Amino acid sequence: MKSYIARRLLQLIPVLLGMSIVVFAIIHAIPGDPATVILGDQATPETVADLKAEMGLDQPITTQYASYVKDIVTGDLGTSLKTKKPIKEEIIPYLMATVELMIISMVIAIIIGVNAGILAAWRRASWFDYSAMLIALIGVSIPVFWLGLMEQWIFAEKFGWLPSTGRMNAREPIEAITGLLLLDTTIQGNWTGFVDAFKHLILPGIALGTIPMAIIARITRSSMLEVLNADYVRTARAKGLSELKILYKHSLKNAFAPVLTIIGMLVGLLLGGAVLTETIFGWPGIGRYIYDAIGSRDYPVIQSGILLVSTIFVFVNLFVDLLYARLDPRIKYR
Amino acid sequence: MKKLFGKLGFITVLSALVIAGCAGDSESKEADNKEQAGGGTLIYGRGTDTVTLDPHNIVDAESSRISKNVYETLIDYEKEGTDIVPKLATEWNTSEDGKTWTFTLREGVKFHDGTDFDADAVVYNFNRMMDESHPQHQGDFSIFGRTVRSLLEEVKAIDPHTVEFKLNESNSTFLPNIGITTFGIISPTALEKFGEEINQNPVGTGPFKYESWQENDSLTLVKNEEYWIEDIPKLDKVLFKVIPDNSARLTALKNNEIDLMEGLNQTDLPTLEGDENVQLFKRPSANVGYFTFNITKAPFDNVKVRQAISYAIDKQGIIDTFYGPLAVPAKNMMPPVIWGYNDEVTDYNYDLDKAKSLLAEAGFPNGFDTELMVMSTDRVYLPQPQKVAEAVKANLSGIGINVKITTYEWAAYLSKVLNKEHAFAAIGRLSENGDPDNFLYTMLHSNSSSNLSLYKNDEVDELLSLAQQTIDKEERNTIYKKVQELVHEDAPTIPLAHVESAMAGATSVKGYIPHAIGYESLQDVYIQK
Numbered sequence: 007m008k009s010y011i012a013r014r015l016l017q018l019i020p021v022l023l024g025m026s027i028v029v030f031a032i033i034h035a036i037p038g039d040p041a042t043v044i045l046g047d048q049a050t051p052e053t054v055a056d057l058k059a060e061m062g063l064d065q066p067i068t069t070q071y072a073s074y075v076k077d078i079v080t081g082d083l084g085t086s087l088k089t090k091k092p093i094k095e096e097i098i099p100y101l102m103a104t105v106e107l108m109i110i111s112m113v114i115a116i117i118i119g120v121n122a123g124i125l126a127a128w129r130r131a132s133w134f135d136y137s138a139m140l141i142a143l144i145g146v147s148i149p150v151f152w153l154g155l156m157e158q159w160i161f162a163e164k165f166g167w168l169p170s171t172g173r174m175n176a177r178e179p180i181e182a183i184t185g186l187l188l189l190d191t192t193i194q195g196n197w198t199g200f201v202d203a204f205k206h207l208i209l210p211g212i213a214l215g216t217i218p219m220a221i222i223a224r225i226t227r228s229s230m231l232e233v234l235n236a237d238y239v240r241t242a243r244a245k246g247l248s249e250l251k252i253l254y255k256h257s258l259k260n261a262f263a264p265v266l267t268i269i270g271m272l273v274g275l276l277l278g279g280a281v282l283t284e285t286i287f288g289w290p291g292i293g294r295y296i297y298d299a300i301g302s303r304d305y306p307v308i309q310s311g312i313l314l315v316s317t318i319f320v321f322v323n324l325f326v327d328l329l330y331a332r333l334d335p336r337i338k339y340r
Numbered sequence: 341m342k343k344l345f346g347k348l349g350f351i352t353v354l355s356a357l358v359i360a361g362c363a364g365d366s367e368s369k370e371a372d373n374k375e376q377a378g379g380g381t382l383i384y385g386r387g388t389d390t391v392t393l394d395p396h397n398i399v400d401a402e403s404s405r406i407s408k409n410v411y412e413t414l415i416d417y418e419k420e421g422t423d424i425v426p427k428l429a430t431e432w433n434t435s436e437d438g439k440t441w442t443f444t445l446r447e448g449v450k451f452h453d454g455t456d457f458d459a460d461a462v463v464y465n466f467n468r469m470m471d472e473s474h475p476q477h478q479g480d481f482s483i484f485g486r487t488v489r490s491l492l493e494e495v496k497a498i499d500p501h502t503v504e505f506k507l508n509e510s511n512s513t514f515l516p517n518i519g520i521t522t523f524g525i526i527s528p529t530a531l532e533k534f535g536e537e538i539n540q541n542p543v544g545t546g547p548f549k550y551e552s553w554q555e556n557d558s559l560t561l562v563k564n565e566e567y568w569i570e571d572i573p574k575l576d577k578v579l580f581k582v583i584p585d586n587s588a589r590l591t592a593l594k595n596n597e598i599d600l601m602e603g604l605n606q607t608d609l610p611t612l613e614g615d616e617n618v619q620l621f622k623r624p625s626a627n628v629g630y631f632t633f634n635i636t637k638a639p640f641d642n643v644k645v646r647q648a649i650s651y652a653i654d655k656q657g658i659i660d661t662f663y664g665p666l667a668v669p670a671k672n673m674m675p676p677v678i679w680g681y682n683d684e685v686t687d688y689n690y691d692l693d694k695a696k697s698l699l700a701e702a703g704f705p706n707g708f709d710t711e712l713m714v715m716s717t718d719r720v721y722l723p724q725p726q727k728v729a730e731a732v733k734a735n736l737s738g739i740g741i742n743v744k745i746t747t748y749e750w751a752a753y754l755s756k757v758l759n760k761e762h763a764f765a766a767i768g769r770l771s772e773n774g775d776p777d778n779f780l781y782t783m784l785h786s787n788s789s790s791n792l793s794l795y796k797n798d799e800v801d802e803l804l805s806l807a808q809q810t811i812d813k814e815e816r817n818t819i820y821k822k823v824q825e826l827v828h829e830d831a832p833t834i835p836l837a838h839v840e841s842a843m844a845g846a847t848s849v850k851g852y853i854p855h856a857i858g859y860e861s862l863q864d865v866y867i868q869k
Contacts, residue, residue, distance in 0.1 A: 036752065037748070037751075037752035037755060037756065038749070038750075038751030038752035038753075038754065038755045039751075039755060042751070042754055042755040042758060043750075043751045043754065044399060045399060051758075051789060054758075088391055089391060089392065089539075089555075090392070090536075090539065091540075096555065099554065099555065100555075100556065154588075155587060155588070158587075158588060158591045159591065162591050162592075162594075162595045163591050163594050163595060166595060169592075169595065169597055170588060170591040170592050170595050170597060171583045171588055171589070171591070171592045171597060172557065172558075172581065172583070172592075172597070173557070175597070176383050176558055176579050176581050176597065176598070177381060177383070177579075179558070179560075182554075285584045285585050285588075286585050286588050287588065288557075288581070288582060288583035288584060288585070288588060288589075288592070290554070290555065290556040290557040290582070294556065294584070295556065298388075298556070301749075301750065301751065302751070303751050
């Protein structure tokens with residue numbers, strides 16, 4: 007087990023290195039540079055050259071890459087060209103905002119997706135099965151920005167039930183400790199703040215969670231269908247076990263492995279892919295942070311941001327792999 | 341099993357009801373009570389975040405928006421125009437040769453940290469920008485600042501309330517230029533205390549004090565109780581909130597999450613008609629959207645070709661279709677809200693026959709092929725750039741010119757246009773200081789690197805330089821009008837539109853007047869109880 011983890015961690019090195027080269031090469035290959043964007047309409051060839059020199063962009067690409075790798079190895083994520091602040095400090099609040107949103111979306115997606123999948127498999131070819139799978143099909147096909155705007159229009163504008171943007175009521179700000187506002191308000195015992203933060207999470211959580219929910223429902227259903235036909239399920243029924251026990255205790259445990267894999271992948275997808283949701287809901291998350299950095303060609307932010315997200319992605323998937331063993335004792339890690 | 345299913349459903353419905361129930365009233369009632377107790381909090385919704393709080397290093401409007409309220413400059417622009425009015429300086433005068441400017445400073449003004457505002461503070465600030473060996477000389481310093489600084493020979497204190505600026509040469513744009521937020525005066529004590537981190541800890545003399553900043557989310561300013569004008573500012577607190585999507589920002593306004601928003605989509609205007617809770621604001625159009633030729637490239641080196649194209653573009657049609665009611669067709673390279681505008685110039689009207697005959701005279705009776713470059717994202721002065729380009733393509737096909745449209749994302753586009761890689765491109769300019777020089781010299785003088793058409797007319801060059809050296813406003817006025825006539829004849833560019841930007845606010849917001857420069861002091865704004 008330990009050697010397995012060590013091996014997986016070692017494998018991380020070539021993956022991240024390769025990725026950093028690809029990211030570095032692509033962002034330097036696209037036209038436009040940070041100095042020109044920062045100076046905007048006021049730019050002149052001389053001032054652009056000055057600023058480039060100050061930013062170290064006049065160095066050969068290989069030198070720039072080497073110094074970037076050196077920084078990363080020593081744990082320095084670099085300094086934003088735009089804000090002049092260390093990325094290591096700047097990135098944390100964005101990451102936390104995304105993590106909180108992602109957790110809520112995944113909770114919504116897993117609870118509804120898994121249950122819908124189980125019920126659809128259990129009552130196969132029933133009206134529930136058909137309608138659940140139709141909704142799941144719509145769910146995977148629906149554009150997130152459209153769903154987000156519709157949610158805002160209905161729940162914020164028409165009925166005024168829920169706030170449409172941001173993480174908290176701007177008039178009653180919540181003080182951040184960890185950056186996970188639900189946790190922070192709990193620590194502070196600020197229950198008004200907790201309810202407020204929770205209300206702000208609902209609409210973006212649903213918008214972001216819809217696609218994963220649909221995917222999870224479909225995977226759970228097909229995986230459950232296989233298991234429900236297995237002999238041991240028939241035996242369980244013959245023994246007179248309740249359907250609830252058969253479904254949730256005996257079948258789900260065996261059917262869950264592929265669902266878990268998908269959940270691991272989806273976490274990665276949501277971490278970096280929440281740009282649209284974050285833009286529509288004014289959510290100060292990491293997807294938007296990196297996206298904005300691309301617009302202003304803030305090279306260090308793009309590089310370090312993508313590196314951080316992919317590292318987390320790899321770790322989440324490692325964790326998922328380790329969970330398999332808990333789920334299925336036959337799996338051994340060597 | 342049915343029981344289980346029923347229970348799940350019941351719980352779901354119940355929790356939805358509970359959430360919906362507590363969502364409604366409590367929030368708005370609480371907010372109302374707060375506002376009745378004090379001067380109120382204004383939440384200003386905007387599309388992007390501030391970059392820096394160090395005024396001397398500002399190059400973007402969203403940083404200026406904050407600095408305008410935290411810092412003050414020696415002079416200011418009037419509330420509803422660009423004429424110059426006193427601010428931290430109460431009066432000023434120029435020497436005969438226009439090289440020495442003396443400013444009398446306002447007395448009794450204090451920075452937010454209690455430091456006195458005086459001549460030494462002004463000298464300290466300008467030295468910080470000019471002198472590379474100054475201990476607080478950090479950052480790139482804005483390019484606009486650099487051009488002004490290159491003019492400055494020395495800044496010195498005559499007495500605690502008088503400052504003298506010595507210039508290398510007489511320059512009429514010096515006065516309007518030192519009113520831009522870049523020349524905000526920072527507390528010298530704070531600069532020494534924070535050093536480079538003044539960009540996160542601003543200390544000025546303005547009506548509002550800095551409180552906190554959560555990046556890409558919100559930035560909070562609070563009332564400066566010691567402000568030098570009595571009973572100003574009226575608000576207790578201003579919160580600038582980033583909501584990137586224009587439609588989402590409007591929803592937030594309608595849902596009472598914010599009080600004021602910029603960047604209202606023109607297409608959303610009709611939906612606000614008859615809405616009693618929302619009022620509209622229009623930011624005057626101190627901008628020009630235009631097409632520029634590269635007149636060093638054939639066939640655009642031929643003035644007849646340029647004039648032919650000017651006749652062939654249906655400006656009014658483009659504006660009606662893509663700009664909506666807030667834009668007017670442009671005929672000069674500067675907007676009418678800024679003094680010096682020449683309204684006598686007659687625009688090239690949409691006339692295909694005339695265009696065709698000019699093109700034939702130029703030796704292209706059957707037209708030619710060319711490339712039009714546009715940016716991929718909307719700009720204030722050019723909404724829906726690709727669609728506008730399609731319209732121009734259709735217009736020009738009427739005189740046999742075959743246009744190929746190439747689109748680049750903004751960062752790439754900007755660097756291509758600044759390198760003059762274009763033959764024919766769409767671009768625009770926003771005012772920085774409300775002075776005609778900022779448009780005409782910058783875009784049309786052959787020495788200016790923002791002269792994207794590479795236009796060179798000796799008479800225009802001479803006039804524009806003369807206007808810079810002339811202090812008398814009437815004389816400058818005459819010169820600028822003449823320049824606009826000459827440029828109109830040469831047609832190095834095709835001015836397309838001046839665009840007002842639409843803003844919306846809750847009806848309870850009073851005293852807000854958007855300024856043409858793009859940002860304004862919120863000192864007179866209040867929330868009606």
